[in-house]
Amino acid sequence: MDQYRVYGNPISQSRSPFIHQLFASQTQQPLNYLSELVALDSFANTVRAFAKSGGKGANVTVPFKEQALCLCDQLSSRAQLAGAVNTLTFKEGQILGDNTDGLGLVNDLLAHRVELSGSNILLLGAGGAAKGVVLPLLEQNPETVVVANRTMSKAQKLVEQFNDLRLSAKSFSDVNQMAFDVIINATSASLTGDKLPIEHSLINEQVVCYDMVYGKEDTAFLAFAKQHHAKQAIDGLGMLVGQAAESFYIWRGVKPEVSTVLSQLRTAL
Known part of the structure; x- marks a missing residue:
């Protein structure tokens, strides 16, 4: 066998x-x-x-x-x-x-009927989890993918690896002034219980929130998303x-x- x-x-x-x-x-x-x-x-x-x-x-x-x-x-x-x-x-x-991490994420989003083509995507985090999903996300033809990270230089380094005009790095304070269709949490915040530095104004009935972490209960990010009436709040089990x-x-x-x-x-x- x-x-x-x-x-x-x-x-x-x-x-x-x-x-x-x-x-x-x-x-x-x-x-x-x-x-x-x-x-x-x-x-x-x-x-x-x-x-x-x-x-x-x-x-x-x-x-x-x-x-x-x-x-x-x-x-x-x-x-x-x-x-x-x-x-x-x-x-x-x-x-x-x-x-295969990125394909797992994309296929799960598509299974939930999330529109990725032409969308504006916010990717929270710039570590290994984020790196693994950038290429499959770009292959879905989004309008933009913005990478936000506490350490701005790390987000910039990730963006430089891919050399794609649709991809950019921003600070958390920058993204809090923007609008997105899909927000993906690729940070370890849900494992550590830390609060993500994003404003509730980013989340509304038109925004899909996805957390790569999963558990029996909602992660802090997904609870936050539901509290502010996100269109969908999806955990990472499908990924x-x-x-x-x-x-x-x-x-x-x-x-x-x-x-x-x-x-x-x-x-x-």
């Missing part, structure tokens, strides 16, 4: 084995997918040993996505631009790297299942059906 892993530290919270085993059952693919806690200084050795033992592929989560990039013999263009890898494929002695579906497709050549797995996962939270 083909073997797959997800590597992280911590890893006990990972839903990936649950998701991939459901995909395997649904598509009748013979595979075994397990989570593995990796010591912070053992990532490269762990991956190489697994590949050598006949492993077929692996997902990578925090904090190893940048290290995974350096391990790869070949990278997809989206992984190169994201500067991070979440999907490894082992083939003919080579390690191939991809990043999680969507990026997993793209990884599964890369490995198996079969596209699993997402919605039933998403509802099972939602129930299990």
Whole structure:
């Protein structure tokens, strides 16, 4: 039976084995997918040993996505631009790297019938999570994508990587004077409980709010969005299942059906 892993530290919270085993059952693919806690200084050795033992592929989560990039013999263009890898494929002695996070986000937004083409999008944060979604968002032909970050230089650096006139970096005080159709939280604020420095005037009945974080309860950002009557307030669970579906497709050549797995996962939270 083909073997797959997800590597992280911590890893006990990972839903990936649950998701991939459901995909395997649904598509009748013979595979075994397990989570593995990796010591912070053992990532490269762990991956190489697994590949050598006949492993077929692996997902990578925090904090190893940048290290995974350096391990790869070949990278997809989206992984190169994201500067991070979440999907490894082992083939003919080579390690191939991809990043499916952005596709997971975009597909979830489209599943919620969010109009991305011609829209003005605000992306909060300029770290790894934000980097991974910029290219797939730009591929949806938005009018603009504005990156806002507490450290302005970090947002500017991200924008320079992509060299696209629709993409710009702004301070939080700047964006609070603007108007957007879609606001995406790619910061860690929902994990730390910090309040985002955006004004409630940005949110109204025409604005979709999306948080990459998910939980049993609404994140602080989504609670804020609902309080100010956002058109939709969507958490990141669909993104999680969507990026997993793209990884599964890369490995198996079969596209699993997402919605039933998403509802099972939602129930299990």
